[in-house]
Amino acid sequence: MAGAPCLLRVLAVSSCLCLLADAARLLAAAPAEEADALLKLKAGIVDGGGALDTWAAGTSPCDGGTSAWAGVVCSKGSVLGLQLEKEGLSGELDLAPLKSLTGLRTLSFMDNEFAGAMPDVKGLGGLRAIFLSGNKFSGEIPADAFAGMGWLKKVSLSRNGFTGAIPASLAAVPRLLDLQLNDNKFTGKIPDFPQKDLKVFDVSNNELEGEIPASLKSIDPQMFEGNKKLCGAPVDAKCEAPSPPATTSPPAATSGKIGTSPSPPAAAETTTTGTVPAEEGTQGATKPTKGSTSFGVLAAFLGTLAIIGFAVVALQRRREYNTQNFGPAASTKPTLPSAPASPATKPTHAAAAATAAAATTGGGGARSSSVSGSTARGGGGKAGEQGRLTFVRDDDRGRFFELQDLLKASAEVLGAANLGVCYRAKLTGGHSVVVKRFKEMNRVGKEDFEEHMRRLGRLSHPNLLPLISYYYRKEEKLLIHDYVPNKSLAHLLHGEGRRVKKLVHWPARLKLVKGVARALQYLYDELPMLTVPHGHLKSSNILLNDRFEPLLTDYSLVPVMNQSHSAQLMVAFKSPERRQFGRSSKKSDVWCLGILILEILTGRPPSYDPPPQPEAATANGDLVGAVASTPEGEWLEKVVDADMIRKGEDEESKGEMVKLIKIGMACCEAAVDSRWELKTAVESIEELKGGKEEDANDEHSFYSSIDGDEFASVAIN
Template identity: 25%
Template sequence: MKLFLLVFFLLCFHFLFVFTLSLSSDGLALLSLKSAVDQSGDGAFSDWNGGDSYPCGWSGISCANISGIPEPRVVGIALAGKSLRGYLPSELGTLRYLRRLNLHDNEFYGVVPMQLFNATALHSIFLHRNNLSGPFPASVCTIPRLQNLDLSVNSFSGNIPDDVKKCKQLQRLILARNKFTGEIPTGVWSELDNLIQLDLSANDFKGSIPDDIGDLVSLSGTLNLSFNHFSDRIPSSLGKLPATVNFDLRNNNLIGEIPQTGTFSNQGPTAFLGNKNLCGLPLRKSCTGSGSSSHKDEPGNRSKGLSPGLIILISAADVVGVALVGLVIVYVYWKKKDDENACSCIRKRRFGDENENEKRSACTLLPCMNGLKNEEGNDESEVEGDGGKGEGELVTIDKGFRIELDELLKASAYVLGKSALGIVYKVVLGNGVPVAVRRLGEGGEERYKEFVAEVQAIGKVKHPNIVRLRAYYWAHDEKLLISDFISNGNLANALRGRNGQPSSNLSWSTRLRISKGIARGLSYLHEFSPRKFVHGDIKLTNILLDNDLQPYISDFGLNRLISITGNNPSVGGFMGGALPYMMKTSHKDVNRTNNRLSLDNSRGSNNYKAPEARVPGCRPTQKWDVYSLGVVLLELLTGKSTESSPTSASSSASVEVSDLVRWVRNGFDQESPLSEMVDPSLLQEVRAKKEVLAVFHVALACTEGDPEVRPRMKTVSENLERIGR
């Protein structure tokens, strides 16, 4: 019996020993990460099985075959946005061939262990948006090939050490929204000659901006030092930075005159706002003191009191003044009521049941634009506060565009739609040319300079696939944007028709041409526009079409302008074109229809968002647009909608965006026939099969869950251009 028990225990020990040794050393190191995470994160590790030989099939793990090593080794960990709460185990440093560590948008806490940097093959560390704390991990610069370090939106504190100059290969250093303090070290930045992006915003840095930051010859995009406590003058050496660099020095304590050499000449006023002691161009604030001497009252000039007769006279004048003010208030009230009645004629002709001829005889904008000009043409608007040139005036951005305010207000106007972002009108000018006019709101008068800077930047964007902003108007109670009117609705209607059903009007060649045009426009916004814009709200309804079915991207920059004027930026707008369809409802249904449009629009916009964009407080990135374009491409390929109403959600022609992306990926994984995924209206174009397949692959690359894996928009555009040649 004893012999039997001994044999039994030996066998159990043997099987346990073999089970443990069956997993590679990389797999054992990864299991330490699983054990360091609270139980709530088990869903992310559901297939992490200690009985496997290698961890290469585990979720979020990528492996590669290394020359001279018989077994595959772990080269990537991608567990971003999994709501993982725990600490970073030091055993991760034993992953000798780990190249990319991507754990951002989780809830990891504690310090970053120094042993992590024993993984000397690392080139990218993405730990942003966690709860990590402690000092800047100086040992990170012992990694010889480190290129990307993003520790933003954590609770790191202390100083940036001089050792950062040892990160010779570093391309991106992003430390925004932490608790770093002290002065930025000097004499280190000239060593980082590969640095492309530097973001130190929203910390507690103080002191002067180091002169040698101007030696970052490879820098591109935005040098972001905003929302700190930097003082002293802006070093003129920043003018040596490449001309493509934008400055963001807002909300510091900088003083003196803004230099005007080199790169400074390319900066707008927005880059320097919030520094009350800065002066010079482009703030339009003179640096010459205009001190006014105060005059003290001499004894002989002091008041000796008022006589009784003068007091009675002043009292009588007060009574008369109050009466006049009352009359003015009554007049303004009834005048406003008259104007509202005048505006109603537009709404009645727009939404009512009149015949087509009556609808064409629209009102003018004049009765609806209180505070712009009266019927005699006298300017009634005055802007108080932080104003300047352009207040109360119609300003044309495009030199080739000519329009007068009187012409705009008295031209025929048709209401295209109304939402939380204001009313959009189609205005037909005297020469017969239609324009789109958007009313932004009545607030934001104290942010005049910021508004003008943003509008001017948008107005500089000139591309054949982007809606042009032609002019703007600013006044205390009116903000208008005048842009091109695109005549043929939007891509959502063209793809699915006005009844929401798939449309056969778009052939494959047309869809491919539209896809290329959208990608070209976005690539221009990302790479070549003055601000290197992020659109942030790409969707079918923001792609407008002309009569030749050429695509135009609308609404870029609109959310920023809306936030300046104080309106709600959460609902997508329609700058530069019409609403998705010309609503034909009775007058009593107008408010209900407008409310439904706002809800649908908000829901549809969210469906196009990248996974990381759904985390509250995230700053838009260009990779958001890449993901949204991928969803648009999948809609063009499959004919399925991501903006369907709940009543049609069960239809085969509509799925939620996460299901659409997953459905297409599953179809390719299971090698399903292409005919089961592509829009049925395209099945007759047999010759397009290879092209359709190629666009599917581009769309799947764009909709990768990890933003670092997604291609740049420029690459997406180039890949699409090759298709069909």
């Protein structure tokens, strides 16, 4: 019996080994199953342009967080989403093979040529987002098409040919945040959408009718345009009241057909008229008395006055949104034809031209001009073509001003950046906003642009400068942000504030790096469909708030910027993989983060272009080459900015500095496969310590000599 326990232990160990072996086989089979599912999906797609040629049997769709298969988004070695947009794909989209992909969270087939009925998405219960806009889908969507999709947050079916009623199951999706059904042929009434978190609801340009549910009264009226038979809040059309019951008795013959018991009004009329022949009773119903005629004339007169009043109010509101250019232009030539200016508007154009000349010099001085509100009303052309200011934040912050307020504000030129001209607009109420004017932002049409701006408006992170509103016109776009009291990180490190930089010690610089890394990780989590969620991460696009915490700007603009302009100017397009293979990757932003880390630690301005010769690395500003050519033991002496190390700096802090240099170098690896994942970099950065806790939290220990005007305005380059 003594050997029994030993035998039991042997059997237990054997069982565990068998279970581990089975688990290993399952894990090994998972990539093969995912590949098989995607290849089945590919088999049903017509791919005339070869967009899916990289989907090859015998290869794995995911390698960690990257994928060699076009349009496949990976996370931890599994397929997270598909982003196959503008690839010329066609056929009928059958999503049944994807049911085995339990980790699938987002699907985007926007702007292709898919046709047929709405794909069956009900079986993909884990989906968070579905983007099918810009295809040729048609027919009615089954009422239960979205039943049971409890995790679904975003649905975009715009610009197709769907007909019939809006599926009732959509109104039952509990977590719905964003629904875009515009530019289809939906009919009938809008269901009640009770979701409290629903922020975007676009059903414009359909054939819907009836009263808009009260749950949607806070939605922008633009989201209901193009449905002539819709009424109620928030549109201006009043719903017709139910027809009142008849006040006169119907003809005897008609009454006999309806029923034997007359309605109460008819009975009351009978008692008034007494015994009247059928012919006289009928005539009395069609010929009003003198008193009733006067009442009808009065009602018609009052109705006419009401219509005139509504027309005047609507015309006034339309004039308020009518506009020409905002403030000073980058060129003295007008971008839109306008009617001859009245004498009152001539000074406005002169001031705008003067400020435009200042803008073209690229200077950052405090040049200002007064932009009169009459500019908005002095231009000719169609008012509908002029656009209007659109707010994108979930809250009402920023809605205290309108486009007219911007036109009246004094516009201070902050600089001519490579992506657009930047102004500070001082509103009459004392509040200031920053307006960035873009000329090279015509990659997508109006609907896709507005969709992307709404997406950016929903982003919220303490280290992101939030977008407040935008102004759309075909020739140019305006993006409006909050005004930030301090200048950029580039100015702090390299600009006129050099003496202030000497006060920025290790804890403060580490705090800056952590804030940037957290914001970048947030962009990657919220915008997984974008190959390059930021695209232009550099020190001049990082502003410093009143506590000198970093605020990222110019993020997520790649989808709307002209491609040639992006390739020439945006730093993510300077990455090694872009130069070598002509395409960016999910790690292009990681490369920019690595360059930024080295810039913060060394205090040297970087160059994003490779040096002509390796020995010219230091002189050319190639921080990666300069660090790589220096032995690790000499980094603190020859690489780290001497102003960052205070006298008597403890050895632990110096060791943390070396660790951060290594993280920056790992993010700058030229080979994409060797470069760190963003998540790995962020986790490693979060583990670093900045020395004494009070140093990291007390800004005055680093910025005590800043005078009132040192950081008086924002500098965006």
